[in-house]
Amino acid sequence: MKNLTNQKGFTLIELMTTVLILGIIALISANIYSGYVRKGRRVDAVNSLLSMSLAEERYRSSNASYGTLAQAWNNQSTSQEGFYTLAISNVSSTAYTLTATAVGNQVNDAENGTSCSTITLSVSNGTITKSPAACWPT
Secondary structure (H helix, E strand, O other), X not given: OOOHHHOOOOOHXXXXXXXXXXXXXXXXXXXXXXXXXXXXXXXXXXXXXXXHHHHHHHHHOOOXXXXXXXXXXXXXXXXXXXXXEEEEEOOOOOEEEEEXXXXXXXXXXXXXXXXXXXXXXXXXXXXXXXXXXXXXXX
16 A cells, blocks of 8 residues: 655646636736726827827918818828827817727726726817826826
């Protein structure tokens, strides 16, 4: 009869427990990582909106009012990296609203419970409003 106390190695239960724990850690890590990726891609919207704002001011310096997407932004309706669609609305001689709307997996982007799937920059009589405020860098 063999003495079981001299055997070395892992039991199947110990091995499966280790695999289960590693699987849970990997799942949690992947979820956290994807949130950081979405937050990093938000820069695409912010940069596009700020560039569009500069283009609007350039257009307004030569015209009586701010321009439409076709006039001020060459009708380019997607952000540089393609994670957002862009729009210009409420155009007048003193105001405009720029909107970046997320596409694809980017629609799940959120900051502290606030959805960042639509980010806007509004200018009215020289007053700039960025919303939602949580989605803009500080």
